[in-house]
Amino acid sequence: MNEIPRTASVIEARTYRQLVGGELGEALSGARLERLSPAHDVKVGDYPLADAADADRAVAAARAAFDRGPWPRMSGAERSRMLLRIADLIEAHGEALARADVLESGKPISQARGEMAGAVDLWRYAAGQARALHGSVPSALGADMLGLIKRDPIGVVAMITPWNFPFVIASQKLPFALAAGCTVVIKPSELTPGSTLHLGELLVEAGLPAGVVNIIVGYGNTVGQRLAEHEAVDMISFTGSTAVGRTVARAAAGNLKKVALELGGKNPLIVCADADLEAAADAAVFGVFFNAGQCCNSSSRLLVDAAVAEDFVGRLEALTRTLAVGDPLDPATKVGAIVNDAQLAKIEGYLGEIAGSGAVLRAGGRRMATARGRFVEPTLVTGVRPDMRIAREEIFGPVLSILPFDDLGEAIAVANDTHYGLSAGIWTRDHEAALRAAEELRAGTVWVNGWMEGYPEMPFGGMGQSGLGREQGAQAVEEFTELKSVLFHRGPRTRWWARPSPSA
Missing domain, CATH: 3.40.605.10 (Aldehyde Dehydrogenase; Chain A, domain 1)
Incomplete structure (x- = not known):
């Protein structure tokens, strides 16, 4: 323990x-x-x-x-x-x-x-x-x-x-x-x-x-x-x-x-092949593990260009392994506790479905064994299909579903295939792609080459x-x-x- x-x-x-x-x-x-x-x-x-x-x-x-x-x-x-x-x-x-x-x-x-x-x-x-x-x-x-x-x-x-x-x-x-x-x-x-x-x-x-x-x-x-x-x-x-x-x-x-x-939200983050992959990986890890994923703006759906998907997931794994999970009173901690037993049970329910779904755990996937408190390992899941529950429902925990795409139109269609529409984002160096995503993504906030930046001057909903x-x-x-x-x-x-x- x-x-x-x-x-x-x-x-x-x-x-x-x-x-x-x-x-x-x-x-x-x-x-x-x-x-x-x-x-x-x-x-x-x-x-x-x-x-x-x-x-x-x-x-x-x-x-x-x-x-x-x-x-x-x-x-x-x-x-x-x-x-x-x-x-x-x-x-x-x-x-x-x-x-x-x-x-x-x-x-x-x-x-x-x-x-x-x-x-x-x-x-x-x-x-x-x-x-x-x-x-x-x-x-x-x-x-x-x-x-x-x-x-x-x-x-x-x-x-x-x-x-x-x-x-x-x-x-x-x-x-x-x-x-x-x-x-x-x-x-x-x-x-x-x-x-x-x-x-x-x-x-x-x-x-x-x-x-x-x-x-x-x-x-x-x-x-x-x-x-x-x-x-x-x-x-x-x-x-x-x-x-x-x-x-x-x-x-x-x-x-x-x-x-x-x-x-609520089930917010998509699109990463294109031409993106700054190092910066995008940091944003993706921040977006899904911030507040232990207990955030309506969590970037819990990652849509990554198939051409760079394995490289990008490797970057995510490396960053995830460095995250300090633990005592929230410690200034070094990045990921704290789950709020109560009910929320913990909900997260564990989703994690329990992964093994038989065809998806693959690349990191995490379990409650951490601790003498005190409720902590869940930061979790990365590949091989996710758009119809899976972990890709469609708000988990409200530190769980990232990773889905590949072949072209931007497909990514936008998958991103919009949800009842939610809180936030979305895209990482790309292509201004045309960024403008297209900003126009076509159905969300109250769209971030381009960023995630969860907010200012009092900007409306949120x-x-x-x-x-x-x-x-x-x-x-x-x-x-x-x-x-x-x-x-x-x-x-x-x-x-x-x-x-x-x-x-x-």
């Missing part, structure tokens, strides 16, 4: 409080929830466990803050200053926030630190967008009419965030909703709520008006369901699996609230069953608004009732 998680003896659990109506406190029932580190098997967090009554109370606080509070009525400049203040506090507490995500999710500390830096950037970008939101004035309505098209905040937004990127995904949603003037109820995953609850403390410290943001932790079938179906919620923003996304959309239909969904709506970019603030048409009439009005009848 390998003693991979060496730091279990120095971990102390933290006790958190929920945020409702500007007050940090307990769930109404007094119930609490504990979390064990998936890497260390020791207690790392203790949280209030909310139920439907807490959800109702949080929505009521957000509703009152929107209908009667100052936040939606502030200028963009005032909201911007508050978001910048919050960004500064996140930056100051970045190490504690990163450590919470590491202990609860199993992700490597170096990765979590990078995510915190990205989150700060998102908050500061959203602060600028609070001052940039604008409408328009049609100029051809005639001399007697002035038309204004304005954007109003949509109202109360419920946000349900996942366990794989707890803080950064909240930061792709929350500051943009606040920039628009909305009020919010957030339910982080019960597996990784610590950093979001810590954010609640920072919001109070920043002086955010009471009720503008409310943070509660509960299960999806109680708190999540209640938020999705709540009549006083105007919009729900959900990130998670496609299956749960369908459930959220059905629950939201009661009052026809707006729904934004960022869901999927096509098909990968979701609805976009996060980040100027469009992200617009997602949390409603268009309103206002028409001003001047001069005398032609009275309909006073007009002569056609027969007169």
Whole structure:
């Protein structure tokens, strides 16, 4: 047995409080929830466990803050200053926030630190967008009419965030909703709520008006369901699996609230024969093993030109053998733990199918034997056909399916043969091939000679069953608004009732 998680003896659990109506406190029932580190098997967090009554109370606080509070009525400049203040506090507490995500999710500390830096950037970008939101004035309505098209905040937004990127995904949603003037109820995953609850403390410290943001932790079938179906919620923003996304959309239909969904992916990375194979191999290994493959943007399908396939797989094998898998608190670790037993069992189920499928394991393929925690070997699989489950379904683990192709048209057809459409990529030196792929690949994001580069300025979201709506970019603030048409009439009005009848 390998003693991979060496730091279990120095971990102390933290006790958190929920945020409702500007007050940090307990769930109404007094119930609490504990979390064990998936890497260390020791207690790392203790949280209030909310139920439907807490959800109702949080929505009521957000509703009152929107209908009667100052936040939606502030200028963009005032909201911007508050978001910048919050960004500064996140930056100051970045190490504690990163450590919470590491202990609860199993992700490597170096990765979590990078995510915190990205989150700060998102908050500061959203602060600028609070001052940039604008409408328009049609100029051809005639001399007697002035038309204004304005954007109003949509109202109360419920946000349900996942366990794989707890803080950064909240930061792709929350500051943009606040920039628009909305009020919010957030339910982080019960597996990784610590950093979001810590954010609640920072919001109070920043002086955010009471009720503008409310943070509660509960299960999806109680708190999540209640938020999705709540009549006083105007919009729900959900990130998670496609299956749960369908459930959220059905629950939201009661009052026809707006729904934004960022869901799963089975993302193809195409490597052409003329590519920089060394750089492409590094990108492929990063894309599939980042966050132990527990990532909606994972490049879990590799389509490689048959002319260079064996050479390229050899490069992948060499890189994979060098990956440091282990204790996520060790800065040298590249691949951390699997989040829980259920996810581990799912990954092992897919790995168990490989032997009888005709596919070939080139690396990995097993759970690692460790005294503590849940770790899966980074896995490479060749001989994969497009119809196999490992080539079509989202595994959410460190497993790369490798498929050869003979020409770019075939590669694009295989890449698009999926219900998903979140992201895709191509490595090539041929500009014509790159432009063709960018045009024909059905995905919300297409990377050319890269993978998983992201910027606050660039919208993110999927096509098909990968979701609805976009996060980040100027469009992200617009997602949390409603268009309103206002028409001003001047001069005398032609009275309909006073007009002569056609027969007169």
